[in-house]
Amino acid sequence: MFSLALRTLRFRTGGFIAAFVAAFLGAVIVSACAGLMETGIRSAAPPHRLAWAPAVVAGQQDFELRKNSEKPKTQSVALPERVRLDRSLAETIRATPGVSTVVGEVSFPVSLGKKPLVAHGWESARLPGPAPRADEVVLPAASGVSVGSTVDIAVQGSMRQYRVAQISDRPDAFFADNVADQLSGHPGKVDYFGVVTDNPAALHLGSGVSVLTGDERGLAEFPEAQASGGRLIPLSGVAGGLSISVAVFVIASTLMLSVRQRQRELALLRAIGTTPRQLRRMVLGEALVIGVLATAAAAALGPVFGRWLFEQFTSGGFISPAVQFHQGWIPMIIAAGATLLAVGISALVAGFRVGRIRPTEALAEASVPRGWLTPLRLIVALLCFGGGTALGIVTLAVMTGPIAASTAGPAVMLWAVGVAMISPGVTKLTAILLQGPMRLFSGVTGWLAITNTRNAATRVAGAVTPIMLAVGIATANIYLQTTTTAASAQAFAEDLRADAVVAGPTGVSPEAIDRIRHAEGVAAVSPYIASRAFITAPFDENQTKKGYPALGLTDGSTNAATVVRGNLVDLTGDTVALPDTAEVSRSVGESVTLRLGDGSDRTLRIVAIVHQRAGAEQLLLPADLLAGHTTSGLARQVLVRAAPGVDQARLTRSLTAATAGLPVSVGDRSTLAAANAKNDETGAWVNYLLVGMIVGYTVISVVNTLVMATSRRRREFGLQRLGGFTRGQVLRMAASEGGLIAAIGIVAGTVVSAGAIVPFCLVATGRVLPEGPVSVYLVIIATAIVLALTAAVLPAWVATRTRPVTAVATGE
Template sequence: MLFLVVASLRERKAAFAGAFLALFCAAALVSAGGTLLQTGLRGSIAPERYAGTPVVVSGDQNVHATKKKGKRKAKPIAERAWIPADLAGRIRALPGVAKAVPEVTFPVTVGGAPGWGHGWGSAELTPFTLASGRPPRGGHEAVVDAAHAGAEVRAGGRTYEVVGVTTRNARHQATVFFADEEAHRLAGRPGLVSAIGVWPRIDVSAALAGTTALASAGDARGRVEFPAAERSRVKLISLGGAICGTSLLVAVLVVSGTIALSLQQRQRELALLRAVAATPRQLRRMIGREALAVGVCAASLGAAAGPLPAAWMRTRFVALGAVPENLHLVSGPFPVLAAIGATVVAGWASARLSARRIARIRPVEALGEAGLAQRTGPGRVVVGVLVLAGSVVLTIVLSGLSTEAAASPVVVLTALLWTIAVALLGPPLTRAALAVLTLPLRASRAGGFLAAANLRFASARMASVVTPLCLLVALTSTILFSRTTMERATTAERDAGTVAAHTVGPRVPAEAARALREVPGVTEVTEVVRTTVRIGLDKRSAQGVTAGAGTLDLGVTAGDLGALSPGTVAVGEGLGRRVGDTLSLTLGDGTPVRVKVVAVYARTLAFGDLTFDHALLAAHVDDPRGTVLIAGTASPAALTAALRPYGLRLGSGPGERAAGPDAEAGLVAMGLVIGFALIAAVNTLAMATSERSREFALLRLAGATRRQILGMLTLETALVALLATAAGTAIALVTLTAYAHGMTGGPPRPSTGVHLGLVAATAAVAVAATLLPARLALRRPAL
């Protein structure tokens, strides 16, 4: 048996090369996703400003809740959690504590770029020392780090005089120091501090009893210093898991099709083995061992290459701002071993399943390949119908999901499940479709006649080719147009709901908003700040607007938005709340509040699930500076003059808001999966064509010219591409319709031009992947 396995691998290099490539790409993607997942689980962020502090006391960056069966769960909050300032005194009172230094953290602008300000008293947390100048003493003085010497410092709408420069700088953050009293004023959190540094390293839990404060040491200090980096770890967990799961499903679909095609091309060989007394079990074992041999080799190489796409994705995530630069990839054996194991098992299982019917053929069927190729086993039909039913159920579920976190993974899974159903039911569906599509070809010239005959005879082979092309179109359309659906629906709501004449932003200080209110002709200035809050453990988008908000039309369906105050909230229709209800939630910095619902509105895509009074939300975000909307008849010149002291520019209308970094990062991650689907499609087409050299030789001997054969292949591929793109488009349309119904309440909004380009590109790739190996095969002698 081992001899047959080795002989098969040696003699059918093209067939096994196709399976090798598919398994290699699958293992590389799974390994890359596993690397991101491992980074999310085990990645650490080295402290910079807290590098000289043995212990850092800070607020809990998670909200906790008890779920079913008494299990406690935690979810990260969106902003920095603050702690009572008097904790520093309690910590100093502990035996063994040498000192406890509190600090505050607030946003500043350094040289036109964002940075963070602190009180000079907390400079020793690093420690920062002066290279030149002196410490800040008055309310208009600041000290900058070594990387920003000579830069202008702005905070709270004011420009500060730089009186000193430190000897060092933090690598991943611009750091500015102010007089302690001024720093607390700019932070705007009376009685609170962002962290407390403790010397030496000692257990301070006794002083923290009864509070939500936590003590951190070692690398955990970096998580306190960079809370956004800690939240990025959670993003990497979800992205890595999505890549692994999607890649495995695509791999099973692609590899099973590739192996099935390979076995179809070996029907005569396998039948002859049966004729010389090989049992079905022996054939299955031989095919399984072949798959194991190819799978182990391909998966090992692919898994070892996985860190390369993982590093590329991390680089892109950093460029997009979805992941901080100081969160580095964590390498280890687990992603590689998991990728090898998952890919090898997927390849072996696909081979064994594909071999079940092939191994039962009778020896006399060696000369009856047509009959074998046209039959579809009842088991496959039953499984196909069950998967089809599952696709319908999942589509219905998707149509009821109204949050991005819930719908995003389901939308890709739905498209994949529909594609699997098409793949399982492919031969009979392809046979029926090609019977209709080939009617005009039967009366055409030699190329068309030959193409029609081939398509009717080899419907099983064509079904194997249709599947990866269908997957490519369905997956790409679903991923691209789910994004355009949300963007266009959001833009439409924002355009309809923003009635302001001008906008300014982002990061507009309150002082600039006050200056705009004093410009003649301005009737209203609305400050808008955005964040996310938690209702229980569910994350919801929120905005805070100043009183009146006459520049916004949220589409209020009940209540009065004018009644908004610090103790109230307006909610989107999707939350299922009514006017007068009381809502308990956790603000972005972990502060629990109870607010009364005073209005319900419809335009949640553009304006968030909840709308608060600006004063309430701004007091609980890291950066209270936001966007400003201006209504009235004031001239642009007057508005521009009012903004000039703050270094801001005037905009017009609602403006376009680009997709967030998380959405861009998801598109990058899924782009690799789309690339895998593209490689699989090219691989399958090239494999299906290269194995037809015997057929081409017979056609040449029968008098067919190279031009006629290439014309035949072009027509075949065009019809197959037409069938695949139609099926992929239908799958994407069904999936996107359900997605749009749940998320926007309207129809999907694809880009017609992009879709036509995708169809044309798919057809071009299919033709190229068919004709190039065909030309190589036709160069061989006809005998």
């Protein structure tokens, strides 16, 4: 039967091309997502400044966090701040056999005018010439200054003057080593050590220290690269899983339509004695031939598309540019396996109906399709509807805040599968309901379109399903994102109790904070320091792998948290305020142990229990305590509340005058809101890109399916024209069918998206309808209508170009 399958494909080029396109595009997308996942797993970041060092010694940027209180299982958790090492560790490294050179490295931000730079100590520069003196600096040629000139450089929130000692071809600035040690904000500490050794394996430096070689060395230079990998893995996994699900939909609908169009041929084979098993083998053989050819063609394009996606992520700021894209042979194997599995399952489903009927019923079944609701369809539909309903209940009863969106993706697919299982019935029912309006506006051609749809509901459902899927996925994912963004912006605005923000690119110094505090019209001042922390003892059942956001404050009046017990006035020294959702069996006056962002463990006394917005719980710590455990060491923003009766303009003028001469800027509360919105926009842009990719694939399948379905009706169109229909009437009938298919798909897709959107919106905003412009939905609807009409009318126009007698004679 496999050889027969090869021969039949030669005479079924339309169905072959349609199935090939569906499988090919599915394999390309899955291959690209698998390549992104491999890139995230590897997190390869080739070194730049440390290319000369065979090994790099750095602080361990992750730790093991307990997963539950009853079992000793742990999970690896990334630390958000740079883990620094004591400079004295250099002596231990030098004592290791085979080590010839050890260079400590520090990095910190500075600004030359409005140009931000990264500064280092001279020892790590490895440039010719004498080292700069204490009052000197080496600047890049792009800075536009000359040797011997004096420049003002902003560093650690203050302006300082330095003489330009040299001009280098490097993009960074360099200070004397002892000066850099002080300016870094962490005296006596280094970011990492570059080590020249002929035996990196001999470096055994104890716990908390990592020895990096190869492309891993870049992780010390660019610690954000490891976090990028952590973001890329789940993103590519979700996108890949959704792509596979959509591919199964698309390929199955294409193959089932192709098999349905060959019903007469397959019925004749059954009537002359072909067994059901042989028929299934033939259909499966044809599908596997298509799948093999499609995956072979996708092997070349998959990595190219994956690299393009990766470049979009890096240019959009979602992934660090230091991460290197890597796609080996494993992603292609995954893509081939997933595509062939999707093709195989689709072929088995498509051939099941043909193989099940008796030979005496085969020809009748081919001419007049009978029942479509098999027990398997009914069971799958009920299971999917039950699963979608269950996820909605879980969202409403358990989820809080943005995490509620985590159930939306699976819910969309469950509702989509459920509707697809009963789509012939939905198609027929909708056609019955629309027959009145269709006859009213379209006359006889509309009546004929309704009749065709009712009598060939199974065939039409094959075209409805991709439209339903495209509308459902696009509507759900876009409005989930717009609602999430709007809810985040609203919550941020409600939590922010400040009238002005003072910000500095290199930090806001204690001198600046003191000036701000004594400025006219100021009622409260608090540095704004954001990080993350983990409660390590006692065990917190509510803590996730990401820990808690940690916020550093000096004045609780700038935060919207409601004190349940204790007092935020006592938030000084080694203290902490816990959210009331933390399950640590501790109260005010008792202690908890936190692991802060740089890996340091601190035992802190609880001074308050606070109630915060659901889904946005955070730990409140003294600003000076938290600042010392962040990468920068200083607050980048300071929140200011105005005294009663002081308006925004007056406050801004007062703060500008108070901070004159300092490298800071004064803005209103919208400054922080804009920064928060920018972070949300980055994540939203990535989601839109991936959703667009998947919806684009689905849209292509819509056109693919409709073109195939319409072009095979040449004989039917010829008979209609011989019966008295004009060519224009046939085309209008095809347009009416296309519009009807679009309407059914839009209604079904809207229902599918509502199954995910409504529970999420009730949790996130308390409303049924999502946030976001209605124009988005109108564009989705318009696109579906245009695609359906175009894909229905153009093939019909081509099919009716021949004479009716010729069309009847050459049609199936």
